Amino acid sequence: MKLMKTENAAGHVLCHDITQIIHGVSKGPVFRKGHIIETKDIPVLLSVGKEHVYIWENNENMLHENDAAVILRDICMGTNMHGGSPKEGKIELIADCDGLLTVDTERLKAVNSLGEMMIATRHGGFTVHAGDVLAGTRIIPLIIDRQTMVKAKKTAGTKPLLDVIPFKKKKAGIVTTGSEVFYHRIADTFTPVIKDKLAEFGAVTARHVTLSDDPAAITDAIRSMFDQGMDMVFCTGGMSVDPDDQTPLAIRNTGASAVSYGAPVLPGAMFLLAYTGDGRPVAGLPGCVMYARRTIFDLILPYLMADVPVTAEKLAALGEGGLCLNCSVCTFPNCGFGK
Template identity: 25%
Template sequence: MRFGPLPLAEAEGAVLAHSLTAAGRRLKKGCALTAGDLAALREAGFATVTAARLGPEDLSEDQAAATLAAALAPDPLALGVSRGAPFTGRANLHALSTGVLRVDRARIDAANAVDEAITVSTLADWSRVSPRTMVATVKIIPYAAPREAVARAAAILSGGGLSGGGPALRSHPVRLRRASLALTHVPGMKPRLLDKGAEALAARLAALGMSVADEARTPHEIEALAAALRAARGEMILVLGGSAPSDRRDVAPAAVEAAGGRLIRFGMPVDPGNLMFLGDLDGRPVLGMPGSSRSPALSGTDWVLERLACGLEVTAADIAGMGVGGLLKEIPSRPQPRAGGAGAAEKPFVTALLLAAGASSRMQGRDKLLEEVGGEPVLRRSARALVASGADEVIAVLRPGDEARRAALSGLAVTLVENPEAAEGMAASIRRGLSAADPEADAVLLALADMPEVASAHADALIEAFDPARGAAICRAADAEGRPGHPVLFGRRFFESLSRLTGDEGARDILRTNADFVRLVKTEGRGARLDLDTPEAWAAWRAEQTG
C-alpha cells in the first residue's frame, strides 16, 4: 500500500486520509476519491492530497476484516454468534443468547502477532454474555492489509497453524432450564432471611433464563437436607444453608453424600464465594451457595453457576484455577447478576419499516410494488432483503384494504400494519410504522419498497455503522460514488421527531437539521439511489438488465 502525498493526477480511486472541504464539497476521511472529487480539489487550489493507494498485494480494510471475521466464526450459528457486515475496516461478532464465552487466547495472540495492521479483540475467556453482547471485533488499522498477512492470520484463527484445532471462540448458550432450591434454617433464624435467600437465588436463575422447579425448606440437619435433595426435581440443585459450612464434613456438603451423591470440591479461591461447594447427585450438579449469595453482588459461585447452566463440566481443578482475578471484593465496579457484565457493548435492536403504502400515482394505473423482479413482486423482494438482514423485526406499512400487496408478502416473517392516513403521504406511514415498532427498539430503519437493487447488505452496513456514542446516530446509505439515498437508519433520539412528521416529504427535514449526526455509508453499485416510479423507468431498467 502506498501512503502519503499524491499528485491529484494520480489520486483517483485512492482513499482519502484526512477530511477536506473543497468547492463546497465535504470529502470525508476514508472515502475513495472520484473524478468529481479531484475536480473540486483542483478548483480549490489543491495540488496534492494525502491518501492511500492499494496495490495488488493488498486487501481493502473491509475485505480484510470480513475475511478474518469469517475465519474467527466460520459457522456463526453453530458457535452461538452473529457476524456483522464489515464497515470502515471493522467487523463485529455478537452473542446470540445468554451464556458464557470461551476464547482460545493463544490463537488470538498469534493472529495479532502476524501484522500490526491486523487486530482481533475479544471479551475475556469465560465472560458472561447476553443476547446482542459484542463478543469480538476485528479491526484493520490502516486502509488495507497485506493479502498474505491476512491469509496467515485467517489460517491461525480457523485452526490451521496451531495445534488442537477447533474454534478460536464459542458462545455456549444456557442448556439447563429448571433448578431446585434447598434452604436450611437454624433455631432463631428469621423467616425473612430465608425469603431473601430464595429471592436472590431465583433472581440469579432468572438472569440466566432459568426458573425454579421446586423449593424445600428444612432444618439445618444432614438427614433432613439429604431427604430434600433426593426429592428435588430440577436439573440442578442450589443449596443455601442457614449456617455457613466450615468443612467438607459439615451439614450441607455431608448431606450430598448422605443422599447418595459425591462431593467434587469444597471451597474456592474466590472472595466472596470461599465457602461454596460443588457436588453431583445422580448426574445433576449440586451447588452449595455461601451466605454472600443473598447479596446480588458478583460472587465466585456465579462463575460456577454460569458454567453449569450451560451444561459445561466444572472440575475441582477448574475451581482451583479461579484464584487469579478472584479477589472480587476489591473490584471497584462489580456487575450485578442481571447486568451481563459491566459496560458490555450490545448490538442495537433495530426495527425495519418497509414503507409500502404509496399510491403508484405515476404508473398509469399499474402498481409499481407488484412489478416483477426475478420472478417475484419487487415488494416481496424488498421485504425478503430486510428479513435476511440483521434487523430484529420487519414491519410493512400498507394502504388499507390492499389485498394484492398483502398477498405479495404472505409467508414472510413480516408484521403487516395498515395506514388509514396513507393519502397524506410518506410521513403518515412513518408515524404508523413507528407506533407498531417494539418499544425497546434502539433504532428504526426506513426502507422504500420500490428499489429493486437494495439488498440485505445495505441494511447490514447501516446497522454496523450505527454508533451514537461517536456521533453516528443517523446512518444513510449512499451509492458507490457517495451520493446519498436509501435506506436510512435513525437512532432512538429521533423517534419523537419522526412521530411528528407530516406531509409527503418523509424525513428530509430531520436529515437537514441534524446533519452533524448523519453518517453516509457507501454501498456497492447504484442500488441506494435507484427507485422506479414510472412505466418508462421500469422498461428502461428491464432493458438494461437484459442488455
C-alpha cells in the first residue's frame, strides 16, 4: 500500500473504500476497494476531503482491512448465523433463527485487547430473532500485519465466540399455590401472566393445577407433571420467608437439585431454580412476576427455552445490572436490566 497525492492517482487501484457523508441525507462509499481511479474521479475524491489516497501495492506480509475482517468474522461465527459481505472494512453477523445469543465474554475481551482490531456484539444471554444483527468486526488501520491476525486466531481458540441456540418446543406445567386462590377468595391473576410469557416462546402450558399451601400436595403435583412428560414446571406463590409459604420446601422435597434460592435481581430476589436428575427445570416464581413488567423470570426464561443450563455463577453475575428501574416506558431488552 502506498500513499499518493490524489491529483497523481489516475490509473492506480484504490485499496480501500472512500466514504461520502451528506448530512441528513446519506452515508456510503462513492468508490470501492479495487476501483481504478479515472481522471474524472479526482474532483470527487477532493470533494470528500481526500488530498491523498492509498493505492494498492502487493505485500504478502500485510492484510487488507476486508481480508482481516473476514478472519474476525470466522473467529466469531458459530451456529445459526451467517456473515455479510465486507463493507468499508466491516462485516456483520446476522442471526438465522430465533434463539438465545451466547457470547464468550472472556475470549471476546482477549481478542479486543490485542489492539488494532475490534469485535462489537450484542449482549449475550438475550433473545435474538432471525435477521437481527449480532456483531460487527473490523480492524482499525487500513492494513494489518498478517501475523497479528494469526495471533488473533490463536487467542480466540478453535471454538466460535458467538452462538445462537434455537428455542425448543416445550410443554410446561404450572402449579398455582395459595389458599386464597384455592378457595376462590381472590382471582388467580398470576397464572395468566406465566402463560402469556411462555407463549411468547412458543411453549405450551399443558398442565395446570391450583393447590392450597400444602407442601406434600405441591410436591406430588410437581412430580406428577414431570411423570406426564412436562419439560419444565413453574410454581407460583408461597416464595417468601413467611412461615406459611411452603413452595420452596415442596420443590426441595421433589428431589430436584436446587441451583439457588434467591437471586441478586430486583424485582425477583425470592426466585428459586432447581433441576431434576434428567435436567428438567422447576422454578419457584416470586409474587413480583405477577405484577412487575420485567423481572428475574424474563432474564432466565430464554435460557430455559434454549436448554442452556443456568448455574449459580450465572445467577450471581446478574447482580450488576440486576436492578430494574421500572421506567415509565419499558424498552426491555433494549435497556440496562440484566446487563
